[in-house]
Amino acid sequence: MQTIDLAATTLRELNAALQGQTASTNQTEWEILNPRGAHALAVGLDAPIEVTVRGSTGYYCAGMNKQATVRITGSAGPGVAENMMSGTVVIDGDASQYAGATGRGGLLVIKGNASSRCGISMKGIDIVVHGSIGHMSAFMAQKGNLVVLGDAGDGLGDSLYEARLFVRGAVKGLGADCVEKEMRPEHLEILRDLLARAEADASPEEFRRYGSARSLYHFRVDNASAY
Amino acid sequence: MCGIVGLFLKNEALRPRLGDMLTDMLVTMTDRGPDSAGIAIYGDAADGLKMTVQSDDPGTAFAGLAEALSATVGKDVSVRVLDTHAVLTLPEAGEADARALLAGRGIRVMGSGHAMEIFKEVGLPRDVAARFGLRAMGGSHGIGHTRMATESAVTTLGAHPFSTGADQCLVHNGSLSNHNAVRRTLSYRGIHTETENDTEVAACYITARLADGASLGQALESALDDLDGFYTFVVGTRTGFGVVRDPIACKPAVMAETPEYVAFGSEYRALVGLPGIEAARVWEPEPATVYFWER
Structure with a gap:
């Protein structure tokens, strides 16, 4: 176990050390102490390492992650796991706005609540939120799965493309072109797998599925003058 | 950008340390607003x-x-x-x-x-705090601001907090889009602003509502209807401390509460030095939701 104390090490040195790990590294376990809400912690990782951040983080923790598993024992500030490519990010507490934004792959697990714009423009990432999510989540979401065990705020899935949204609790309001859809066996399988990987104690049958009505993103000649 | 900090003490024993704690919070928010800084502090009447x-x-x-x-x-x-x-x-x-x-x-x-003192100047928060001896000040509650100017010039008068009524002050992260219209409406009532600043209009608006007999909570509720734009406001009165965010809630906000205090920060970083923060209830205030505490 490699331990880095941010009371004694600069953020730049920490990120350089983590980004310097390769696929063959034998330093596979890292612990970061005293994050104190710092920005851009453990960003741009690209190795199969496990990083535990003991405390709460500021903006953009674990952004652009590839391969690595990053666990935050506290809460995360805005933009956690933004543009994640692969790997896993787990937040034991809450996540601030736009968690997992634009993510292309990997799994983001938020054990608490996520605030507004969770999964905005997601492009293949899977996000599981044990609590609730705020307004305008999954705005223009293109691909991937957003699973919410609690409630969803207003404007869920506005201008949605092909991402799948699964919500167990109440949805305050659906955004433009987002509709409830039939839950088919293959969706239950996707859900079962994601819930298990996210250590979520819930049954797939308790969820409703939402997706795009596909009326906004196809070209319609009636709208030609608007382009 | 801009940074906001606020601290409302519930434990009287912490009063001598208010300025010290607020200074640390303010300086931590320097990179959100290095242009100017200010603080309103509620001391002994x-x-x-x-x-x-x-x-x-x-x-x-x-x-x-x-x-x-x-x-x-x-x-x-x-x-x-x-x-x-x-x-x-x-x-x-x-x-x-x-x-x-x-x-x-x-x-x-x-x-x-009767209780509020207000200090604001152009410069780095660390330097502004040192010039006024902020660290040594005591009190029951206070709010502070680090400014990155967008809507008006970097001047002493353009710095926050704005005080437009007795023992009232307001700080703002964001920008208002209808401040000229609200300024005009307020002027019909004889309420005039001193600057071109959008935040001063919000402060005047709250002052006008309080003068109409609204409580701090009611004044902040009606601000949600009447003020358009981006805002996280923190407001102080002689006995109260309030927070409200616009419905879009782009501007960040974190709150912490313990039996000793209620604290506000634009980011969690501003709160990490507070006593007992590890055990505090920490949350992000909901959009379009009014929070206030009165003693």
Whole structure:
């Protein structure tokens, strides 16, 4: 176990050390102490390492992650796991706005609540939120799965493309072109797998599925003058 | 951008440490707003009216000010000079005469009330705090602001907090889009702003609502209907402390509460030095939701 104390090490040195790990590294376990809400912690990782951040983080923790598993024992500030490519990010507490934004792959697990714009423009990432999510989540979401065990705020899935949204609790309001859809066996399988990987104690049958009505993103000649 | 900090003490024993804790919070928010900084702090109630005044030439402006004010008001007026600011304590009946004298000398009134003192200047938060000796100040609650200017010039008067009513102050992260319309509406009621700044309009709006008899909570509720744009506001009154975010809630906000205090920060970073933060309830205030505490 490699331990880095941010009371004694600069953020730049920490990120350089983590980004310097390769696929063959034998330093596979890292612990970061005293994050104190710092920005851009453990960003741009690209190795199969496990990083535990003991405390709460500021903006953009674990952004652009590839391969690595990053666990935050506290809460995360805005933009956690933004543009994640692969790997896993787990937040034991809450996540601030736009968690997992634009993510292309990997799994983001938020054990608490996520605030507004969770999964905005997601492009293949899977996000599981044990609590609730705020307004305008999954705005223009293109691909991937957003699973919410609690409630969803207003404007869920506005201008949605092909991402799948699964919500167990109440949805305050659906955004433009987002509709409830039939839950088919293959969706239950996707859900079962994601819930298990996210250590979520819930049954797939308790969820409703939402997706795009596909009326906004196809070209319609009636709208030609608007382009 | 801009940074906001706020601290409302529930435990009286922490009062002597208020300025110290707020200074650390403020300095942590420097990279959100390095242009200017300010603080409103609610200390012990004065025997009379407290006025915080400012001059760009304090050496000249404040020389002999106590004697001149005492002669005008007819009673003793004390003047405590802190860098470019001075805190005057005078009998309430003398307020109008004192304001006339101050205006004649080109001295600006930053705020007045029974408990509130307000200090703001252009410069890095660390330097501004040091110039006013903020660390040594005690009190029951206070709010601070680090400014990255967008809507108006970087000047002392453009810095936050804005105080537009007795013991009232407001700080703002964001920008208002309908401030000119609201400014015009307020002017019909005889409420005039001193600057072109959007935040001053919000402060005047809250002051007008409070003058109408609204509670702090009601005033903040109606702000959600009447003020358009991006905002996280933190508002102080003599006995209260309130927070509201616009419905879009782009501007960040984190709150923490323990049996000892309620704290606000634009980011969690601002709160990490507070005593007992590890055990505090920490949450992000909901959009379009009013939070306030009164003692």
